[in-house]
Amino acid sequence: MTDWFLGLQTWQQALVAGMFTWFITLLGAALVFFAKTIKQKILNFIYGFAAGVMVAASFWSLLAPGIDWAEINGGLPAWLVVAIGFMFGGIFLYITDKTIPHIHFGKDQEREGISTKLKKTILLVFSITIHNIPEGLAIGVAFGAINRGDTSTAIAAATLAALSLAIGIGIQNFPEGAAVSIPLRQEGMSRKKAFFMGQASALVEPMMAVLGALLVTSMKSILPYALSFAAGAMIYVVVEELIPEAQGSQESKNSHHAVFGFMIGFTIMMILDVALG
Template sequence: MIDWIMSLDAWQQVLVGTGFTYFMTALGAALVFFFKNIKRDILNLMLGFASGIMIAASFWSLLDPAISRAEENGDIPWLVVSVGFALGGLFLYLADKTIPHVHFGPNKEKEGLPSHLKRTILLVFSITLHNIPEGLAVGVAFGAAASAPDPRAAVLAAISVAIGIGIQNFPEGAAVSIPLRQEGLSRRKSFLYGQASGIVEPISGVIGALLVTRVTPILPYALAFAAGAMIYVVVEELIPEAQQTTSSKRHFAVFGTMLGFVVMMMLDVALG
């Protein structure tokens, strides 16, 4: 399996990786056929788990390799990763303020430019924003493998990113489709909208891979950029949303985050 993946071009590897992450999104969205509601504590656990995966992937799979690549290029490592990280956060901030969407919080506040789109579409746009940095992370990870001193180890590390992102996409898919069902949509439409939120991952992934394989000097910046974008999503929405509860059971989100971090760290250390 590894040999087959290594025989592919970087953009093809990304399509395989993001194809898996998209499949996991669709699989999670399919839960709407079995459940109409989701307990708040379970949702908080799922959101916390997704946060932990993204936090761990940001360091182990993106920032740490970015530092190593910057050192190999003879650049100033701390400056390179700081600039890339900041730009990633700024990109998501601008997207957050520009693209019309609705958060999944209890108030369902609208953000972005004024829009007359249906609330259901705005809900899908919200999770689609999350998936842009996730797809980009998989893309730059596979793109980095093309020029790595040890391509096999780098491909294994990229696979760990795809697996980690895929695992956390499962609860994210459910977190889209089930609230849409609660909004009054049919199970079929809720599933279709839920799985559609993951389509952006292959697109952003291929773009990221093509950029870093054709303009290799930007690789450490791109790795840090993806990390900054993911951390922005975690801090700006996932963790605050995971803390939304009418009870004192905030530990569901905390334990979910810790579990997600451990799972991603194990994947990266074992495969990377």
């Protein structure tokens, strides 16, 4: 952690972290210039890996701190606070999923959201963009929690926890960038356009990170709700999107790729959270 970063305002730190995760997505999307196809078992691993990171982050980076903050603030029981926030996070993503037009990745490519005449490739990008909304929000909320600490030790711990979350999401964004751009290339899109679409899918992360940080810093009482809200949104994406994509289109002989991808992703995020947070 450098002095210039620590000297930034909370929303600026969240913006930098969100830009970092977007940049890692850009690097992953750039793989389209070196490969035209991607094997299904690799895609299965990528989706499983992303799911593992998000599940681990949902507990150690969001729900556990949310419970701690709810206990400190008093009022409603901590378990009720995080339960409310968690459920509203899932409901929010459900409404988003049913409202924003998109096409799921995978062999079925099911359409969801309001009816539209947008091109198929745009709808595919919208799909991964929806996925990135809770990731950006989680980063912003985590950084918003930094200045809520009562001691320098608590602030330092919150800073490390926020940084570990950003690093973990950044790690899983690298293969995700490739998982967007390369399939678009396989659909017949040019390499440059597939790269542009792949990196653009993560531009929502810095925007949501700033929004999450501003909300938390302006209203202290919503912090535990915001943390659990982000967790609920992430779990919704994992169950509704990532796990089906990792498992639904693969043959039984390849099922272990998604499983080990999940376990590796979960382990990496768990180590980051426990070691740094």
